[in-house]
Amino acid sequence: MSSFRKAKIVSLGLNLPMQKNLLLKTSTNPLYVLVLFWLNFSQMANSQNIVTMLSRKQVENKNILEMLYKDSAYVQKKRLVNTLFAHTSPGQWGEFVKGVDEELVTQKKIIAFTFDACGNKSNKYNNELIDYLRKEKIPATLFVSGAWIDDNYNTFLELSRDTLFEIENHGLNHQPCSVNGESEYGIKGTPNVPDAFDEIEANERKIELLTGRRPLFYRSATAFTDEACARIAKLLNVTIVSFDILSGDAMPFAPAQSIVNNVIKNAKPGAIVIMHFNHPEWFACDAMMGIIPSFRKKGYTFTRLKDYPLKSR
Ligand SMILES: [Zn+2]
Numbered sequence: 001m002s003s004f005r006k007a008k009i010v011s012l013g014l015n016l017p018m019q020k021n022l023l024l025k026t027s028t029n030p031l032y033v034l035v036l037f038w039l040n041f042s043q044m045a046n047s048q049n050i051v052t053m054l055s056r057k058q059v060e061n062k063n064i065l066e067m068l069y070k071d072s073a074y075v076q077k078k079r080l081v082n083t084l085f086a087h088t089s090p091g092q093w094g095e096f097v098k099g100v101d102e103e104l105v106t107q108k109k110i111i112a113f114t115f116d117a118c119g120n121k122s123n124k125y126n127n128e129l130i131d132y133l134r135k136e137k138i139p140a141t142l143f144v145s146g147a148w149i150d151d152n153y154n155t156f157l158e159l160s161r162d163t164l165f166e167i168e169n170h171g172l173n174h175q176p177c178s179v180n181g182e183s184e185y186g187i188k189g190t191p192n193v194p195d196a197f198d199e200i201e202a203n204e205r206k207i208e209l210l211t212g213r214r215p216l217f218y219r220s221a222t223a224f225t226d227e228a229c230a231r232i233a234k235l236l237n238v239t240i241v242s243f244d245i246l247s248g249d250a251m252p253f254a255p256a257q258s259i260v261n262n263v264i265k266n267a268k269p270g271a272i273v274i275m276h277f278n279h280p281e282w283f284a285c286d287a288m289m290g291i292i293p294s295f296r297k298k299g300y301t302f303t304r305l306k307d308y309p310l311k312s313r
Contacts, residue, residue, distance in 0.1 A: 090180050118221065126285060141166045175187065178229065
C-alpha cells in the first residue's frame, strides 16, 4: 500500500485540506464539520467493537437500515448531511461530473482494472473471470453492491479475504446517486439527500462490518451521479470513482473481440477500466484473456485503486 493511502486511512476523516474546502463550499459553521469528523471517528470505533457480534441476517439490505437507525452516530451523521445539503443544487448529472475521479496519477504504464457486481436482478458470479485473475495474478478492484452481497454472501467473504482484490462500494441497493431522483439506463436513482446518504454510507458500514475495512471508493450504480452526491461522498471521506475506459462488456451480446479492442485502443498510463463480474454469460473473461497478454507485451503492469492517488481527467 502506498504511503498516500496509508495516510488517508489513518486520518479517519481528519483531512484538513478537505475540512477547509467544506467550510468554504458547504457551510459557514465549522461546528458542523467538527461534529461530523467526531461522528466518523466514533462510528469507526463502534463498528470495530460489534463486528464479531453480527449475524448474516442483521446486515442484509432488508434489515441493515433498521439496525443503523438505532446507531446514534449513524443517525446524527445522516441528520447533519441532510442539514448541510437540503438546499444544495444537484449540479450536473453524468459519469464525469465535478468531484468524481477517473484515472490514476502516474506516468508509468500501469492500468487499473475495476469490476462491478451490481446485484438485484444482476446477482450472478463470474467465477471463471475471477479464477483467471487469480491464475494470472492480476490485482483488481471489485465494486460490490449490498444487494449483490446478500445473494453471494460466502463468495463475498472469500473475495474480501483475497489480498489480490480490493473490495469497494457500489451502493447499498444499486441506485444511481442523485439528490433529486434522476434515472439512468432505466434504473431509478435515489430521490433525495437522506436516501443518497444511505445508498453510500449504509453500504460503507455493511462492508466494514463484514470485512473490518471501510471502503475508500464508491462507484455509483451506472457510474452516473450528480455533483451534490460527489460532495456528500467527500464529506464521508469516500472518493467517487467513475472510469477512464468503458470496456463495453455490458453492451448486449458484445463479443469478446470488441471488448478487447475498446480497452486496448484506449489504453494509456493510469487508465481505469470498467468491467463487470456479475454476468458469467457476458464475455469479460474471454476478453481479459485477449487483453492481458497484449498489455504485458507492451510493458503494462496492473494495480488496484488504493495503491495510487487518483485524479479527474
Ligand atoms: Zn452496477
